[in-house]
Amino acid sequence: MLASLLQHGAGTAGHAAVAAGAAAEAFGPATAGWLLAVPLLPLAAWVVQILVGRWLPRQGDWLPTGAMGAAAVIAIWHFVKVLALHDPEFDLAAAVELPRWKFFFSDPSLTTGLAGFSAGILYDNVSAALLAMVALVSFLVHLFSVGYMQGDSRYNVFFSNLALFTFAMLALVISDNLLFFFVFWEIMGLCSYLLIGHLAADRKEPKMSAAWASMKAFMTTRIGDICLFIGMMMMWKAFGTLSFRELYAAVEAHVAGHGGDWSPWLTGAGIMMFLGAVGKSAQFPLHVWLPDAMEGPTPVSAMIHAATMVAAGVYLTARIYLLLSPTAQLVVACVGGFTALFAATIGITQFDIKKVLAWSTISQLGYMICAIGAGGVAAGLFHMLTHAFFKACLFLGSGSVIHGCHHEQDMRKMGGLRKKMPITYLAMLVSTLAISGVPLFAGYYSKDTIIAKALERGLAEGGLIWALPFWLLVVAAAITSFYMFRLIFMTFHGRPRAHCSEHAHESPWTMTVPLIVLGTLAVLGGKFWLLDPLGAFSAGGEWFTELVHDPVHFVDHETAHHAHLTAMGWSLAAAGGGIFLSCLFYLWRRLDPARVAAALGACYRLVYDKYRFDELYLATVVRGSLVVSHLAAWLDRTFVDGLVNAVGRIMAGLGTASAATDRVVVDGAVNFVGEATAAAGQRLRRLQTGRIQQYAYFTFAGAVVLAAVVLYRVF
C-alpha cells in the first residue's frame, strides 16, 4: 500500500539514464560554479558594501543591485535550460559531478558523527524554479529600493543587509541538507531582524516601534527555528544523516521496516520540523510577527513576503514532505487551512494598506502550507511562485503609493489615486486579480490547483477532518477577493479623501520598472497563454505542475480530473462572490461598511484587534518569561548567593568565636601576667618623679632605715 503511495513518477531506469545524459549535455562541468555564483555574488556585494560601501559613489547602491542583476541572469539562464530539458525527474547531481564541502572537519580520516557531514548542492526542478524566482524578485526589489530608500540616513547599511538577505535565501534554496538549510534560514532571521528594525536605528528620527517589531519577529520565528532544530536532531539521531535525499530513503526504509506504520516519534519529528515553517511562514499560532514586520521599509516587506523569508517556510515544508507521516500531514493541512481563513478575516478589517497586505500574505501562505499538507506539493510551490510575483508587485505598488502619498499608509486618507498613478494602479489591479483567483491571471492557476488538491485528499481519505481544509480554503478565497478589492477601491477609486492623496505623483522609473515586470509576471506567471489564448481556460498545461510532480498521488487520474472541475467551480464562485460584495460596499457604495461593523459590535472589534493574540502572548509568554527571569534573578541574588554569603558569614562567625576563645582563655593567662606586671609598674612609676632632690630624700630615708636596722635590729 505504502510502497505504491511513495512511488516517484513512472520513469524506468532506462528513461532515467537517457534523461541524465541529456542533462549532462545541457549542463557542463562549470555548472556548479555558475550555481554557486548565484548566492555568492550578493554575498560578495555584501562584504564590500559593509566594509567600504559608505565611501563608494552613491553609497554603493549599484553594487548589490548589480550583483543581484547578474545573479538573476545566471539563475534564469539555468532555469531556462532546466525548462528546456522538460524532465520531471531532473536532478543535477545525477548528471554532473558536484562539489561537496566537508564543513565541520576537512580531515577525511574523521568520519564519526558530524565529522562525516558534508554539504552539497541540490539543484532539481523545484530549486531551479525557486532560484530564478528569488533572484529575479530580489533584483527587482533592489532596483525599487534605489528609488524608494533615497535620502535614508543609513542607505548603505540598508543595501548591505538586503544583499545578505538575498544571499541567505538563494543559498538556502540550493542547500541539499537540513543543517545548511537551517544555517541560511537563521541568517535570514538575522537579516529580517536588521531590516525590520532598520528605522529603529535611523539617524534622524528613530522609530521605537520598529525596534519592538524586529525583536518580535526574531523571537517568534526563533521559537519555530528551535523546533526545527529539535526535529533535525531527532532525524539525525535516528538516521545519522541530514541530507534530504538520504533522509527520504531512510524514512522510507524505516516505514517499510515497520510494516508500513509510521512510528509516533517520526510524526513528532515531522511536526517539530514543520513548526519551523510555522514560525518563518507566519502560520497560526506563530503568525503574530508578520503584521508587525510592516514597520520595516516597504521594499523589505516585499522581500520578506514574496521572495525570501516566508517562502522559505513553504519550501521547507515541501522539502520535508516525504518525511511527514499522514498524521503530521493532517496537522500541516489543518494549520494551513485554518491560517488561510483566520488571517483573511482579519484582512477585512484593517485600514493600513500594508497591514492588509500582510494579513493577505499570511492567508496565502496558509494556502501553500495546506496544499503541501494535503499532498499537493507542486501546487503549494506553484502558488508560492505566482504569489511571489503578485505579492511583490502589490507590496512594491503599495510602496509606490506610500511614496507618492508622502508616507501615508492609512487607506482612509487615500482614494482616487487611479489617475495620478496609472502604472502603479494597473500593476496593483492586475496583481489583485491574480490573488483573487480570476482566470487568466497567474494566481488563478495555482490557487485552483491547491483547492483541487485539498478536495482530492479529502475524497481520498474520507471523513470529516480531511474535508475541512477544502472548505476552509474556499471560504478564505471568497474573503480574499473581497478584501483585496476593498484595498483597490479604497486606494485608487473614489475621490481623494485627504491632502496627501490629492498631491500624489507617480514614482520614478526605478520604482515603476519593477512594477511593470512583476505585473506582467502576475498575469503570465501561471500559464503562458499569450500564444495560445484558448488554452488559458483548458485544464492542465501550467508550466510548473508539468515540471514538478507531486511525489505521491492519492487518487487516480479520473477522480483527480473530476475534483479539479468541482474545485474550479467553487473557487470561481468564491472569487466572483467576493468581488461582487466588495463592489457593493466600496465601489457602488450600496452598503455602508461602517454600519455593518457597528452591527457586528464586539465581534468586529475582536477581529479588528487580530483576535487579541498579541495581548494573549504578551500576557502569557512574554510576561511569563519576564516574571520567571526576574524570579530567577531574585532567587540567585537572595538564595544562591545568599547561601554563599551565609556560609561565608558562618565561617567568619566561627572564626570570630575561636579568636575570642583564643583571646580570652589562652592569651588571657599570658596577658594577665604581663598586665599585672605592667599595672604594678604603672603604680610604682609614680615614685619616679624625676626630681633628684626627692631621690635624695629617699636615699637619706633609706640610709636612716638601714642605720636603724643595723644599729637597733628593729626588724
Add this chain to the structure above:
Amino acid sequence: MELSAYLAVAALLFLIGLVMVAARRNLIYVLMGLELILNAANLNLVAFNRFRPEGMEGHLDGQIGAVFVIILAAAEAAIALAIVLNIHSLFETIRPDDIDTLKD
C-alpha cells in the same frame, strides 16, 4: 675636747648640707650642700683619727681618707658644675624641680 663635740659640729654641718641638698631651688646651692655633707664626713674622719684607740698611734687613716674625699669633692664639683652648665644651656633653668625628665 671631747670627741662628741666634733661629732656634734659634724652632724650639724651634715644636717645643714642635707637641707640644702633637699630644699634649695638652685643647683649651685645643692652642690654647695653636697660639699657641706662631704666636709661633715671629713670632720668626722679627722676627729676619729685624732681620738684613735690605744695601740693605733702612727696610723693616719682618717687624715688620708679626708684628703681623698677633698680631692674627690674637687673633681666632683668640676664635673657637677659642667653638668649644671649643660643643664642650663639645655633647659634654660637650674631649678632642680623643673628638670624631671629622668622619670621617663
Add this chain to the structure above:
Amino acid sequence: MLTDHLLSLITFLPLVGMVLILLIPKDRLGAIRWTAAAATGVTLALSCWLWFGPFDAAIGGIQLRESAPWIPAFNIHYTMGVDGLSLPLVFLSALIHFVAVFASWNIKKQAKGYFALLMLLEVGVNGVFLALDFFLFYVFWEIMLLPMYFLIGIWGGERREYAAIKFFLYTLAGSVLMLVALVAIWLKSGGMSGGTFDLLVLQEMARNWAADPSTFLGMKFTTWIFWFLFIGFAIKIPVFPFHTWLPDAHVQAPTPISVILAGILLKLGAYGMLRINFPLAPDAFHHFAYALAVLGAINIVYGAYVAMGQTDFKRMVAYSSVSHMGYFLLGAAAWTFTGLNGATLQLFTHGTSSAMLFLIVGVVYDRLHHRNLNDFGGLGKRMPYYMGLSIVGMFAALGLPGLSGFISEAMTLMGSYQVYPVLVIVSTLGILMTAAFLLYAIQRVFLGPLPEKYESVPDINGREAFCMIPFAFLCVLVGVLPSLILDKMGPTLELLRDQLAAVVGG
C-alpha cells in the same frame, strides 16, 4: 632548535616581560605598556607559529613534549606538552592577554604593578594549559590565582574587596579540594615508593583504579577523587550552584580583567575536567555523567533566565557566560564525538564572543560611566561602528549561524541529543532566552531616540576597535570555516573518547 623548548618559551616569555617591567621606573608609563605589549605579542606570535608550524594535526596524542626532573625526591617533573585539546586554548590565551594589554592602555593607577601582574597571570594560564605533570599543573593553577586576586582587588570597582575575596575564597576552596585529590592520587600511585604525577602515566593507572572494588566511607577511590576534582574545576567553570562569584568578580573587575576572566580563566576549569578529572576517574565519570548533564542543562537555562532579569549590562553578560559554559558541561557529559568536539569548540568560541561582549560593555562604560541598561538608548545614532561590532559579538553569542557560537552550540546539542534527548530539548529554552536578553539589550542600548545627555558621545576609537576586531574576525572565521579548529581538535578528542570508552566498555 626553537621547537625543543617552544612550549616553555610560550609559558615563560611573559615572565621575562614581568621582570623587565619591574626594572622600568614606575613613571615611564609608555615603556611599561609597550614592554607588556611586546611580551604578550611575541607570545602570541609564538603560539601562532605553534599552530601553523610544528604542530601536527594528524597526531592525536601529546606533541613537543619537554621533560626534566624537578623535585626528584617526590618524582616530580617539569613536563610540558601540547595536543589538540590545549592548542586552541593556548592560542586563545595568548590572544586574549595580548588584547587585554591594549584594553588596559588607560590604566594609570600603579600601572607598573598592574602590567606586571598581568604578565604573571599569563604565565599561570599558559602553564596550566601546557603542564603535563599534575604537580606542575597545580603550581601554575595557584600562580594564576594570585595576580587575579590583586587585579580585581586593587583595580576593581566600588566593591572590589568583596568581589576579590569572594573570588579568592571560592577558587581557593576548589584548589584545596584539588590538592587533596592530588595527594591522594600520588599516594595511590605509589607514594614515596614509585608514586608519580605524570598525567599520562596516571591515566594508564586509572584503569586499574576503576577496577578496584575497595571502598572508603562507602565510596570507591575513583568516586572520591572524581568529586573532589570535579568540584574544584566546577567552581572555576562555574557550574551552578557555584557560580555566584562570577557576576560579582566581573562587575567589579576592570574591563580587561573581565575579558581575561570570561575569555580564558573559565576555560581552565573545563580544560581541567577534560585533561585530569574525567581521564583519572573514568568509571565515576561514566556513572555520574547524567548528573553532570543535568547540571549543564541547569546552567544553560538558569543562566539565561537570570541574565534576562538583570539591569546591569555587565552582570547580564556575566550570567550569559554562566549559560554558555553550560553547553560545555552538557556536551562533555554526553561524551559522544560530536558532543565532545562541540563542547571543546564552545570553549574557544565562547572565549572570543564573551571577550568581545565584555569589551563592548567596557566601551560604553568608559563613555557613560554607568552600566544600567534602562538608562541607555539610541547610541546607534552616535556610535554606528560600535553598534556594528556589538551586533557581531552579540549575535555570535546567541548562536547565529555563520558566526562561531552556532557551530559549537549546534555540535554540542546534536552530540548530546544522542544521549540525553530530554535535557537537550530543555536546554533549547536557554537558546531562546539568550536571544531574548541579547536582543533586548541591543534594543535598550542602541535603538530608539538618543537622550540629550548622550548627544556628544564619541564613537569607538582606533584602540578599542583594534581590541575588538580580532575577536569579531575569529567569530566570523570559525563560523564559516570551523574545520580550521576542529581538524586540530578532532584526532585528540577521538583518542580521549576512545580511552574512556575502553575503560567503561562503552
